[in-house]
Amino acid sequence: MAASPLEVRTLSDRLMEVVRDMILSGAIEPDVPIRQDALAADLNVSKIPLREALVRLEQDGLVVSHANRGFFVRGMSASEVEEIYELRLKLEPDAAAQACLAADDDQRAAAQRILTELDAAAAARLPSVGPLNRAFHMALIQPGGRVLTTEITARLHVMADRYVRKHLEGADRHLTAEAEHHEIMQAWLNRDAKAVRRMVGAHLEHTLRDLREEFSMNFVASSSATPGRGRKRA
Numbered sequence: 001m002a003a004s005p006l007e008v009r010t011l012s013d014r015l016m017e018v019v020r021d022m023i024l025s026g027a028i029e030p031d032v033p034i035r036q037d038a039l040a041a042d043l044n045v046s047k048i049p050l051r052e053a054l055v056r057l058e059q060d061g062l063v064v065s066h067a068n069r070g071f072f073v074r075g076m077s078a079s080e081v082e083e084i085y086e087l088r089l090k091l092e093p094d095a096a097a098q099a100c101l102a103a104d105d106d107q108r109a110a111a112q113r114i115l116t117e118l119d120a121a122a123a124a125r126l127p128s129v130g131p132l133n134r135a136f137h138m139a140l141i142q143p144g145g146r147v148l149t150t151e152i153t154a155r156l157h158v159m160a161d162r163y164v165r166k167h168l169e170g171a172d173r174h175l176t177a178e179a180e181h182h183e184i185m186q187a188w189l190n191r192d193a194k195a196v197r198r199m200v201g202a203h204l205e206h207t208l209r210d211l212r213e214e215f216s217m218n219f220v221a222s223s224s225a226t227p228g229r230g231r232k233r234a
Contacts, residue, residue, distance in 0.1 A: 015045060015053040023062050023073050024130055024161045030075040034063075061159045078215040081163050084156055085208040091153050092141060093201040096184075097193040099144035108189060111139040115185055122174040129168065130161045136181065140188055140200070167210050180206065 019039075022028045028039075040050045054071045057063040065071050074080075103111070118132040134157040142150055168174050180203045187195035 011045070012049050012052045012056070015043065015049050016056050018043065019050070019053050020057060020060075020062060020158065021131075023057070024158075024165070025127055026162075028073050030073040032072065033069065034071045034073070036070065060155055076162055076166070078212070080159075081208070081211050081215070084160050084163070085204055085211075088153070088156050088160070089201060089204050091149055091156075092137070092204065093197040095141040095144055095146055095149050095153065096188065096200045097197040098146070099141050100188040100191050100196050101193055102145060103143035103188075107139070107143045111136065111185065111188065114139050115181060118181070119178055122168070122178060129174075130165055133164055134158070134161065140184070140196075163211055164207070166214060167207050173210065176206070177203075 019028070028034060034054065036047050036050055036054075040047045043050065054063055054065075058065055058071070062074060063071050064074050114132060114136045118129065118136050120126075121128045121132050134154075137157060138150070138154060141153060144150075168177065180199070184196065184199045184203060187199055
């Protein structure tokens, strides 16, 4: 019996989530061909819905396709992180400020619950930190009812996920992020739109500064390890 369109769509959606999580966690490495036959076998699905999921992930900016070579996970780059955070800085501070004025009791309770779960996951270094971090930031803007802003921001958060994980690799960075999250949460609950706007912007800028430093250090290490190449001076 053939599957209904709803069942096919649900399978495609689920596959996209599974493969996306594999990419974000590093289980599927960047710049290496995605072996669709092997991946489909591992996931116990046919290649057709898997290919549909990969096409959707390409639209989300996580995957690229090359003629006669197949699909690849996009590599991470300093230029991409700059663009992602430039866009987030233009959207999120204002969206969160507006949302804190519009949030109802259920939405306020949901944001607090997600933050508690994020704190616990970060302390235990669980792989759920990325999704929970996305969920927390989205909980701060969704009550504003700005549909397009929410959709665009959600996509930016997926693209930023690998960079957020990289940012949190530092020994104490999760503690700094946790403190900033709680300050934002308190201002958001107080419906202090001005403070929310300022704090969200500062939080994103802080993350971006750390990532710039991370990429700079990796570049220097790579240059030093390459014979015949010295460190460039400004």
